[in-house]
Amino acid sequence: MGIRDRFEAPVSGIAARSRAGQWVRAAVARMTTPLLPDDYLHLANPLWSARELRGRIESVARETDDTATIRIRPGWGFTFDYAPGQYIGIGVLVDGRWTWRSYSLTSVPDTTRTDGLVAITVKAMPEGFLSSHLVNGLTPGTIVRLAAPQGEFVLPDPLPAKILFATAGSGLTPIISMLRTMTHRRQRTDITLIHSTPTPESLLFATELDDLAASGMIDLHIRHTRVDGKLTAADLTTLCPDWTGRATWACGPSGFLDMLTGAFDSAGVTENLHIERFALERGAVGAQGGTVTFGRAGRSTEVDGATTLLEAGESAGVIMPFGCRMGICQSCVVMLDKGCVRDLRSGAEHVEGERIQTCVSAAAGDCTIDV
Known part of the structure; x- marks a missing residue:
């Protein structure tokens, strides 16, 4: 181990945005040994931590009956130079257990912003x-853990001459960040937005979308699926005749994205389509569950067919690797030593000797994983 490695050893397991940030954290750790820096920092400000990113909930504002915008004040170590379209991890302490999920940022990235949110x-x-807890049970002042923004579902610079945004449900969230950022930066290009939502009451950001359309920023098409039915490839051509020539960003449920993928593939323009799958849909395929054994930890737990291996491990007190928790980043991949598991998104089965994603896999009978 070199001098640098020895110096940074107290914070070696902590993600840092830069080498300089890691050295600052290491220096604080060395000065406060044998106690952790957090033992002192927390007394001054609960958002200061040498071990992790933290944030404080500032407000929870309803958008619809079942949707809310949550504004967070990040603490030490967070930077505001993320790209519109990226997502952030949020960990909330509920019933004595930290539970993590990732959600698209809907704010505007701006390193000069003064509100710090x-x-x-x-x-x-x-x-x-x-x-459900975030929307209905979270209160201002709650301290949460954060994971730095990440994701490749972003716009290029410069912007394409023609853009199509195709979204459904909460798939609108990364797109609204893109539109807000373009407005903030006074960027203009030819944009068509096609959005599917069950009813007028379920439409997110309704007033803002109307304002964007009225200003000429976007050509807006809202489809209410309970009346008009789900969007089809034929509807796509009707609403946006030149869609095959547009750079397209699409986000929404799997069925919606599968339809778009098929349409772009049939038209021979797959390279124009960029998709974001951020919702783990359960119940579409059934897994029987079983006993999950964590080989290296020496622990086992009984789970049903809807519980991911990642969640099973965390509930059993096993330290599990994870990242996005949505099957995107590959941070949770481990070896399946015995048994069979099923991918909750597709129903595909994986057997012993294969590497699996614990965040989207459930037990299909008894199994053992190398954790």
Whole structure:
């Protein structure tokens, strides 16, 4: 181990945005040994931490009956130079357990901003424990843990001459950040937005979208699926005749994105389509559950077919690797030593000797994973 490695050892497990940031954290740790820096920093400000990113909930504002925009004041170590379209991880302490999920940022990235806030807009899902808590149970002043913004669902610079945004439900959230950022930066290009939502009452950011359309910023098409039915490839051509020639960013439920993927593939313009799948849909395929054994930890737990291996490990007190918790970043990949698991998104089965994503896989019978 070199001098630098030895110096940074007290904070070696902490994610840092830069080498300089890691050295600052290490210096604080060395000065406060044998206690952790947090033992002192927390007394001064609960948002100061040498070990992790933290934030304080500033407000929870309703957007619709089941959706709220949550504004967060990040603490030491957070920077506001994220890209519109990226997501952030948020960890909330509920019933003595930290539960993590990731949500698209809906605020504007601006390193000169004076309010020091970021925002996420969350829809309470019937099967979503944390999303329901964030919308209905989170109170201002709550301290949360944060993971730095990440994700590749972003716009290029310079902007394409023609853009199509195709969204459904809460898939509008990363797109609203893009539109807000373009407005903030006074950027203009030819934009068509096609958005599907069940009813007028469920439409997110309704007034803001109307204002953007009235200003000429976007050509807006809202489809109410309970009346008009789900969007089809034929509808796409009717609403946006030149869609095959537009750079397209799409976000929404899997069925919606599958339709778009098929349409772009059939038209031979797959390279124009950029998609974001951020919702883990459960219940579409059934897994039988079983006993999950964590080999290196020497622990086991009984789970049902809707509980991910990541959640099973955390509930059993096993330290599990994770990142986005949505099957995107590959941070949670481990070896399946025994048994069979099922991918909750597609139903595909994986057997022993394969590497699996614990955040989107559930037990299909008894299994053992290398954690």
